[in-house]
Amino acid sequence: MMRPARFPVSAALLRRLALASIIANVGIVVTGGAVRLTDSGLGCPTWPRCTDESYTATAEMGINGAIEFGNRLLTFAVGLIALATLVAVLLHRSRRRSLLPLAVAVFLGIPAQAVIGGITVLTNLNPWVVGLHFLASMAVIAAAYALWRRTKEPDGPTVAVVPAPLRTLAWLTTLVSVAVLVIGTWVTGSGPHAGDHGAARNGLDPESIAQVHADSVFLLIGLSVALVFAFRAVGATGAARAALVLLAVELGQGLIGFVQYLTHLPALLVGAHMLGSCLVLLATLSVQWSTRERRPAPASATSAGAATDAEAHPVAAAHS
Template sequence: MSADVLAPANPARTAERVRPALIVLAWLSFIAEVIIIGTGGAVRLTGSGLGCSEWPLCTPESLVPTPELGIHGFIEFGNRTMTGVVGLLALAVLVLTLLHIRARRELIRTGWFALGGVVLAGATIAVSGSFVAGVAVALAAVIAAAVVTVRTAPARRDLLILSWLVVIGVVAQGLVGGITVLTGLNPFIVGFHYASSVALVVLTAAYLVRAYDAPGPRERAVPKWFAILTHVTSVALVATIGAGVLTTSNGPHSGDPNVIRTGFDATVLAHVHSWPGYVLLALTLALTAAALRLRLRPLRWLLALLAVIAVQVIVGIIQARNGLPELLVGVHMVLAGVSAAVFTVVVLRLKRPVSAD
């Protein structure tokens, strides 16, 4: 996502570009979202899903893991700590975005909503005794703040919406993570937790693309048939990741040896997972060949996507033939998030900023 390949259509708009400090934070936020897929995978693949038996505390008496919990407690708590890092980075990107678009009034409103959300969440926990209910109230306050500030933002609503969606997603992820522990690693909730992490990777990638682009109206930069085929490919990508999540939910790596799977046949699901994967590879090959022949704007990112998908296919075949070794499964999980991020760039490269002329 370098600036040389995303040059603005009109040089006069360069002054409106996002500041370097915000770009750096946006990159850190994106990287953190990818890393947390890896740490979450480590929790599952090492059987540490219930390393901390409680939420938000690790044990009924301690916020942090105790020596009695062993390595599983530290792995699970490490992933929870990473959630805090992701949240702080998302909040920093939001604040700098508001400052960048000179929305100081909206920033003040955000602060008041944050204060009100904390107070209401604390009161809810005190009355109900449920941390889940408290976090749900805080999430509602975050959503309300997003709606109010986006409606009155003076500029760059695209960046503001994306930054708010990441903040909302991180808070929601914390809530889902807590429910995951409290339900004893329900496989469907665990799968949703992973899919949500991939969605956050997509959102942070989209923010980076739009941050590098010049603001203002955009126009289609590829033939209509190419844009349609790209969106069809996105369906294949979603189907591949979704089938992969379902397959993992029924495999040997459930996060804890005592967790009951969903009851589906993992061997059959592995084949089902491969079908949309091969369709995805074929469609990506077709898009790359067309982009190469016509010299279309998304070409560079299609080549990157093709490379990631090819590696994914190879890793998938090797892990299936070798009894799903933990390391390869973890690599497969992270690469799925990376492929979704790269495909996001491809989709956003279908359009370009409209020249002021």
């Protein structure tokens, strides 16, 4: 008996879809920022409908309604890319087991992020919920990045390429990077760009929390400089290169942050700063990935796995 034909999914297609998922999720963070920066956060005043009577924006709602509804539509586009990636993983039999958890996490993260976005509308843009919405997007981006990196690696054991103390330093840098993102949402919640003229602020003093944010950025930059020199000292050129890219992204992001603060937070610079936050996260994850590498499974383990499959499916094995 012949096996039914399967739709072929190449490793290159998997990588492209995973990369597209990263780009799409970064894009929706930027467009979500545009919603807030144009005071369109309540352009659709309810959720999941846009109004009590309609799922779509109406002409009477003006440009703010169109911007908010457009961002909601983009969620479906991001979800379709995540779905296509998930289907591709399911059809790519040799990588299904290793990639499926990450593909499912990215796919389920899209509706979860959308629900949090809906709650921000229902709570009249509560700044703490708005911050959670942003951080949920960061989590989806992290999962999408992990999926993309795994599509470029073989299935096999993970081996460290730097000493244990430097791996610890890399983890500490990652934790501080996450803390910078979290504190950044507090700064945003205390500032003028609330997403709507009537939206509440979180009550924190803008200057004080901005100083805390700046201090955390200085700490992150210091740790990144240490990583560059430490990786170079042990000859880990790939890790040193990743740390240098992270440092460059941090300096660029810091420059945008200081300029926007000194120029009273113009919307265009705030939007650029949101994009920079995504890039900082991606560069941080790249450093984390550079401290280890995954090598192909030993031939004996591969043979044992094949034998196990043959025992579990003797009929299929006989006709393959």
